[in-house]
Amino acid sequence: MRAVDALMECLKAEGVDVVFGLPGGANLPTYDAFVNGGIRHILVRHEAGGGHAAEGYAKATGKVGVAFGTSGPGATNLITPMCDAMMDSVPVVFITGQVRTDLLGTDGFQEADTIGITMPVVKHSFMIQHPQELPRAIHEAFHLARTGRPGPVVVDIPVDLSRAEIDYEPVSDVRLPGYQPRLEGNQKQIRQAAKALAAAQRPVIYAGGGVVNANAAPELRDFALADRFPVTCTLMGLGAFPAPHPQWLGMLGMHGTRAANYAMDEADLICAVGARFDDRITGKLSEFAPRAKFIHIDVDPAEISKNVPAHIPIVGDARHVLAKLVVEYRAIGADPGRLEAWWSRIAGWRSKYPLGWEESTDTEIKPQFMVRALYEATGGQAIVTSDVGQHQMWSAQYYDFPEPRRWINSGGLGTMGFGLPAAMGAAVGCPDALVCCIAGDGSVQMNAQELATCAQNKIPIKVFVMNNGYLGMVRQWQELFWEGKYSQVDMGEFPDFVKLAEAYGVAGIRLTDKTTLVEDMRRAIALEGPVFVDVRVTREENTYPMIPAGHAAREMVG
Amino acid sequence: MGEPGIKEPLSLEELEAATNLRTGRKHVLSILVENKSGVLTRIAGLFARRGFNIETLTVGPTEDQQISRVTLTVDGALHPIDQVTKQLHKLVNVLKIRDLEPADTVARELALFKVTADGSQRGELLQIAEIFRGKVVDVTKRAIIIEVTGTTDKIEAFETMVRPFGLIEMMRTGEIAISRGRSET
Numbered sequence: 001m002r003a004v005d006a007l008m009e010c011l012k013a014e015g016v017d018v019v020f021g022l023p024g025g026a027n028l029p030t031y032d033a034f035v036n037g038g039i040r041h042i043l044v045r046h047e048a049g050g051g052h053a054a055e056g057y058a059k060a061t062g063k064v065g066v067a068f069g070t071s072g073p074g075a076t077n078l079i080t081p082m083c084d085a086m087m088d089s090v091p092v093v094f095i096t097g098q099v100r101t102d103l104l105g106t107d108g109f110q111e112a113d114t115i116g117i118t119m120p121v122v123k124h125s126f127m128i129q130h131p132q133e134l135p136r137a138i139h140e141a142f143h144l145a146r147t148g149r150p151g152p153v154v155v156d157i158p159v160d161l162s163r164a165e166i167d168y169e170p171v172s173d174v175r176l177p178g179y180q181p182r183l184e185g186n187q188k189q190i191r192q193a194a195k196a197l198a199a200a201q202r203p204v205i206y207a208g209g210g211v212v213n214a215n216a217a218p219e220l221r222d223f224a225l226a227d228r229f230p231v232t233c234t235l236m237g238l239g240a241f242p243a244p245h246p247q248w249l250g251m252l253g254m255h256g257t258r259a260a261n262y263a264m265d266e267a268d269l270i271c272a273v274g275a276r277f278d279d280r281i282t283g284k285l286s287e288f289a290p291r292a293k294f295i296h297i298d299v300d301p302a303e304i305s306k307n308v309p310a311h312i313p314i315v316g317d318a319r320h321v322l323a324k325l326v327v328e329y330r331a332i333g334a335d336p337g338r339l340e341a342w343w344s345r346i347a348g349w350r351s352k353y354p355l356g357w358e359e360s361t362d363t364e365i366k367p368q369f370m371v372r373a374l375y376e377a378t379g380g381q382a383i384v385t386s387d388v389g390q391h392q393m394w395s396a397q398y399y400d401f402p403e404p405r406r407w408i409n410s411g412g413l414g415t416m417g418f419g420l421p422a423a424m425g426a427a428v429g430c431p432d433a434l435v436c437c438i439a440g441d442g443s444v445q446m447n448a449q450e451l452a453t454c455a456q457n458k459i460p461i462k463v464f465v466m467n468n469g470y471l472g473m474v475r476q477w478q479e480l481f482w483e484g485k486y487s488q489v490d491m492g493e494f495p496d497f498v499k500l501a502e503a504y505g506v507a508g509i510r511l512t513d514k515t516t517l518v519e520d521m522r523r524a525i526a527l528e529g530p531v532f533v534d535v536r537v538t539r540e541e542n543t544y545p546m547i548p549a550g551h552a553a554r555e556m557v558g
Numbered sequence: 559m560g561e562p563g564i565k566e567p568l569s570l571e572e573l574e575a576a577t578n579l580r581t582g583r584k585h586v587l588s589i590l591v592e593n594k595s596g597v598l599t600r601i602a603g604l605f606a607r608r609g610f611n612i613e614t615l616t617v618g619p620t621e622d623q624q625i626s627r628v629t630l631t632v633d634g635a636l637h638p639i640d641q642v643t644k645q646l647h648k649l650v651n652v653l654k655i656r657d658l659e660p661a662d663t664v665a666r667e668l669a670l671f672k673v674t675a676d677g678s679q680r681g682e683l684l685q686i687a688e689i690f691r692g693k694v695v696d697v698t699k700r701a702i703i704i705e706v707t708g709t710t711d712k713i714e715a716f717e718t719m720v721r722p723f724g725l726i727e728m729m730r731t732g733e734i735a736i737s738r739g740r741s742e743t
Binding site: 115116119120123124127129144176177178179192195196198199200268269293294300301302305306309310311312313332334 | 566567568569570573574575576591592595596599600603607640641644645647648649650651652653
């Protein structure tokens with residue numbers, strides 16, 4: 001059979017049920033194979049939309065997402081999703097077309113050095129040099145994408161090789177001698193961690209996206225409840241611990257709660273699980289958690305002691321390690337009474353500094369209120385995706401996520417235009433779930449073309465644009481740190497989102513009144529198919545609280 | 559595993575961070591990699607984007623055709639070596655990394671020096687070359703090429719000695735290193 005027909009067989013063997021992509025000259029044979037390939041293909045309008053959709057699919061389902069693009073511009077359009085998937089450890093396999101082998105290196109039409117360009121932003125890549133290599137490369141790509149610390153993997157296939165005949169035999173093993181992720185965690189280190197936790201007077205559990213990736217939310221819960229450990233999550237970890245909960249401090253970091261950030265600041269022991277001490281968490285590194293010792297659990301050894309030196313490093317998968325840690329901790333029989341003083345300190349911060357906003361006196365919709373309204377309208381049960389900016393932070397603050405894989409956003413790379421296609425991918429992966437996208441009016445325009453994909457394929461995402469007519473987060477920084485001199489942040493009243501939605505064949509709605517907002521949102525959600533809602537909110541509202549960049553947690557403002 | 563039960567909790571004061579301290583010395587990393595296209599680019603690219611500086615780099619075949627060896631030296635005063643090796647380990651084609659201990663390692667470099675040498679200077683140059691066990695590999699009326707093998711220190715010392723004669727060109731291979739004794743590098 002042709003190598004591309006073998007490709008279809010490999011994808012099916014990997015359990016792939018959908019591919020997001022766009023055809024072009026260099027992957028014509030691949031698209032010929034789709035005709036009778038038995039795999040659903042969703043035609044996107046821009047490869048970046050396809051890449052983010054594959055990410056949304058992967059984040060919502062926990063399975064590997066797949067995105068296809070042609071050579072040259074098809075591949076370069078996939079760079080942003082690749083980089084995004086790398087930063088947030090999302091398992092996605094990208095399969096790109098490449099020019100004929102005899103044209104390689106000649107600057108042929110639509111030739112780009114895909115392997116060279118993508119090398120810094122992928123977990124690994126395969127350049128197919130012989131058609132017979134293809135099946136093994138595909139399986140190895142999936143194996144690499146989903147195991148260890150997940151991430152993006154590229155397979156680049158020259159068009160002449162893709163149509164070549166091969167003897168296809170199913171591949172049942174992978175040969176990656178240099179790749180052996182350690183999952184179990186060192187038992188001695190785990191015991192050491194349990195002892196340290198039992199001795200701690202002011203412990204905090206700091207959980208990140210690694211807990212979600214490892215499907216370790218039940219283990220995290222067991223661990224936290226093995227004593228009264230306070231828990232905070234990063235932006236990527238939201239949902240790993242059920243919110244609200246008596247032990248839940250809220251998100252930490254630049255726009256986290258004071259309770260979470262102050263607890264980190266005063267902690268004597270911080271147990272980091274699947275988190276990487278990003279600068280949005282630590283603020284000024286030299287003043288980050290100055291009193292604390294650190295247990296650091298991560299499947300990627302390179303994350304441990306990268307930014308903050310770990311006292312007890314544990315290399316392993318969060319699920320394996322936390323399960324063992326609970327057993328070790330229970331065996332000690334620590335005195336839970338020792339945490340009383342710590343909890344009363346935390347309770348003080350909680351009551352003094354709750355999250356909140358100044359409500360409008362008329363019918364104007366405050367952006368924070370909009371998120372709470374959506375929480376009510378969805379009963380807190382939606383999968384929520386977001387773009388990047390103020391609306392993302394407000395969503396993280398005010399939508400309580402009871403479970404992992406409900407909150408899908410671009411954390412590390414901070415990709416505008418992520419939310420809408422990611423919602424599309426999540427909805428395809430979870431057809432029974434309600435999938436909402438909270439978007440910014442700036443961000444949403446970066447991949448709005450995927451509304452056509454949603455309309456054509458009847459993908460029922462509900463997009464709520466938090467429309468303040470600004471690139472809001474940049475405006476906020478210009479207001480706070482650049483003497484209020486606004487530079488290139490005013491988006492005006494363009495486009496007319498209702499008309500835009502309708503042009504794409506999507507129901508368009510505009511909401512401006514807070515008094516009926518919850519009910520209006522419910523009605524929008526109840527409509528069949530994709531819905532695009534333009535919610536007009538306060539123009540100049542700032543996201544608070546905030547640790548100014550490069551400052552310490554104690555210096556939170558707002 | 560039949561280990562005794564845990565009684566005394568650990569005091570936090572006893573904990574010491576496994577830090578990322580800079581060691582302050584030169585490190586010779588001996589890296590076994592799969593002999594596949596693009597491996598060197600992956601290594602070089604990793605160093606570039608993480609801001610690590612490679613001092614010397616050599617690549618060559620090993621006794622196994624499928625495997626190549628990369629020997630590179632990194633300044634441990636500038637970079638946290640442990641982070642360098644961890645990042646290298648993340649490359650799928652990297653099989654093994656050994657941070658060679660200077661005392662347990664034989665390291666050699668080959669250098670070629672092209673030095674100005676007319677009749678009057680040639681004798682003195684040859685004497686110096688002999689002291690360093692250098693080999694004269696080419697002589698012309700106005701220049702001489704000397705081959706020197708040895709540790710980096712020795713080669714640098716030789717350079718200092720011949721520079722006053724008029725060093726036209728110098729080429730160095732970069733270090734290769736092998737661990738002493740029976741164990742494999």
